[in-house]
Amino acid sequence: MSDPLGDRDRLPFVLAQAAEAATRYLAAIDGERVHGGRVEEAAAAFSGSLPETGDGSAEAIALLAEEGIAAATRSAGPRFFHFVTGGATPAALAADWLASALDQNSFSWVSSPLGSRLELVATGWLKELFGLPPSWGAVLTTGATMANFTGLGAARRWWAGEHGVDLDEQGFGGLPPVPVLTSGYLHGSAVKALAMLGIGRARIRRFAADATGRLDRDAFKAALDQLGGAPAIVIANAGEVNAGDFDPIEEMIELAHAANAWVHVDGAFGLFVRVSTGAAELARGVEGAASVIADGHKWLNVPYDCGFAFVRDPELMHGAFKFAGPYLPIGSDDRPSFADFGPEASRRARALAVWATLRAYGRAGYREMVDRHLGLAREVGAEVVASDDFELLAPVRINVICFRYRPLGVPESALDDLNRRLGAAILEDGRVYFGTTVYGGKVAFRPAISNWRTTAVDADLIVAIARELGESLAASR
Numbered sequence: 001m002s003d004p005l006g007d008r009d010r011l012p013f014v015l016a017q018a019a020e021a022a023t024r025y026l027a028a029i030d031g032e033r034v035h036g037g038r039v040e041e042a043a044a045a046f047s048g049s050l051p052e053t054g055d056g057s058a059e060a061i062a063l064l065a066e067e068g069i070a071a072a073t074r075s076a077g078p079r080f081f082h083f084v085t086g087g088a089t090p091a092a093l094a095a096d097w098l099a100s101a102l103d104q105n106s107f108s109w110v111s112s113p114l115g116s117r118l119e120l121v122a123t124g125w126l127k128e129l130f131g132l133p134p135s136w137g138a139v140l141t142t143g144a145t146m147a148n149f150t151g152l153g154a155a156r157r158w159w160a161g162e163h164g165v166d167l168d169e170q171g172f173g174g175l176p177p178v179p180v181l182t183s184g185y186l187h188g189s190a191v192k193a194l195a196m197l198g199i200g201r202a203r204i205r206r207f208a209a210d211a212t213g214r215l216d217r218d219a220f221k222a223a224l225d226q227l228g229g230a231p232a233i234v235i236a237n238a239g240e241v242n243a244g245d246f247d248p249i250e251e252m253i254e255l256a257h258a259a260n261a262w263v264h265v266d267g268a269f270g271l272f273v274r275v276s277t278g279a280a281e282l283a284r285g286v287e288g289a290a291s292v293i294a295d296g297h298k299w300l301n302v303p304y305d306c307g308f309a310f311v312r313d314p315e316l317m318h319g320a321f322k323f324a325g326p327y328l329p330i331g332s333d334d335r336p337s338f339a340d341f342g343p344e345a346s347r348r349a350r351a352l353a354v355w356a357t358l359r360a361y362g363r364a365g366y367r368e369m370v371d372r373h374l375g376l377a378r379e380v381g382a383e384v385v386a387s388d389d390f391e392l393l394a395p396v397r398i399n400v401i402c403f404r405y406r407p408l409g410v411p412e413s414a415l416d417d418l419n420r421r422l423g424a425a426i427l428e429d430g431r432v433y434f435g436t437t438v439y440g441g442k443v444a445f446r447p448a449i450s451n452w453r454t455t456a457v458d459a460d461l462i463v464a465i466a467r468e469l470g471e472s473l474a475a476s477r
């Protein structure tokens with residue numbers, strides 16, 4: 001097989017082949033170990049030099065399905081509790097397949113009216129879901145890192161404008177450093193975005209009251225006061241990765257506004273508490289910020305990759321990201337070119353999956369799922385508290401449970417090493433999947449529940465399997 005043109009008639013067959021493999025994979029996923037077993041074998045099967053003459057699509061897809069499925073991490077399944085990872089709802093997955101088949105380029109209205117229209121509707125629904133004003137600008141990105149980049153890019157434009165400079169035209173020359181103030185909860189992706197924007201990692205001032213990173217309100221306020229009205233950027237964190245805590249967002253916004261600062265909220269997963277029945281208070285006041293972001297491939301449970309950026313003043317997005325050329329169409333409010341609102345030009349039609357999952361399950365469906373996850377996390381936390389061999393290190397505020405193994409008789413000085421070894425054993429075992437972090441100076445676990453498939457059957461295994469593996473580690477010493 002050489003020219004793909006010769007493969008045309010085989011298309012229905014290979015699509016059916018892929019659908020059969022995916023269906024088989026997902027049918028078994030609930031009970032399988034999370035790590036893919038045959039990683040090295042798959043790597044060997046995929047390697048070799050570039051074929052001069054290809055095998056044809058059926059052969060290539062058969063090999064990919066067989067070896068790829070054997071090697072794949074079951075992160076789409078219900079027991080992947082590492083990081084904060086969602087799966088893909090049935091509606092989102094099917095819509096994402098269609099996005100590939102339709103192969104829409106969602107950069108402009110002209111290239112894909114369908115993609116642009118669905119992105120307008122889907123981002124409108126997301127604003128409704130999160131309680132953000134409909135007048136805000138919004139764009140789908142590859143994830144929360146690029147959503148942070150987008151929101152902070154608008155912030156950077158605003159900041160330079162306060163100094164009388166159009167930074168996106170003129171660059172930074174002659175401008176002072178950009179003050180960035182936040183708590184110790186800042187996520188690495190916002191740090192990366194600040195570096196990419198040329199603001200610089202070293203400009204970040206973290207006001208942490210203790211080793212957990214909790215905001216030191218007094219120091220934060222004093223630093224804002226010291227700026228004397230000079231423009232600045234404040235980043236508030238809605239959902240910190242170690243223990244799911246929130247900055248006091250409303251208070252930070254109030255202080256920042258009094259001091260002439262832009263507030264950007266990183267709510268990669270935490271923004272979803274605004275959908276919940278009982279935890280929405282944690283993200284109170286978010287609508288008072290200037291930019292807010294969240295992730296789609298986390299708690300919305302759409303396939304990778306998908307994030308959302310929302311900016312109060314859409315003109316600032318357009319100013320930062322405008323994309324022009326004599327052959328390029330000019331967008332309008334009703335017929336938008338989303339390439340003008342975010343970092344990418346050619347773009348996957350991510351809106352199909354976002355629209356489909358919101359259409360399929362609605363606000364009530366998401367509320368039920370988020371509430372279920374919050375309830376499961378609370379139950380795991382209660383189990384930890386009731387045990388005499390585990391220690392809860394922070395209250396369970398949302399879907400993250402921060403705890404460590406602390407069997408009787410093991411001295412404090414040995415706990416970090418024990419928990420690190422137990423973390424490695426959990427990943428190696430694979431019946432549940434979560435790693436370690438360092439929280440308040442202690443090595444800890446931080447499983448997060450955010451997959452639509454996860455039920456009590458899965459969550460109940462978190463402590464049980466950690467205990468079983470912990471006891472066998474202790475016995476082997």
Ligand SMILES: Cc1ncc(COP(=O)(O)O)c(C=O)c1O
Nearest residue numbers: 143144145187189241266268295
């Ligand atoms: C709070 C927070 N912000 C940003 C990110 C980055 O998200 P992404 O990997 O989608 O770029 C994450 C990812 O874990 C996160 O937890």
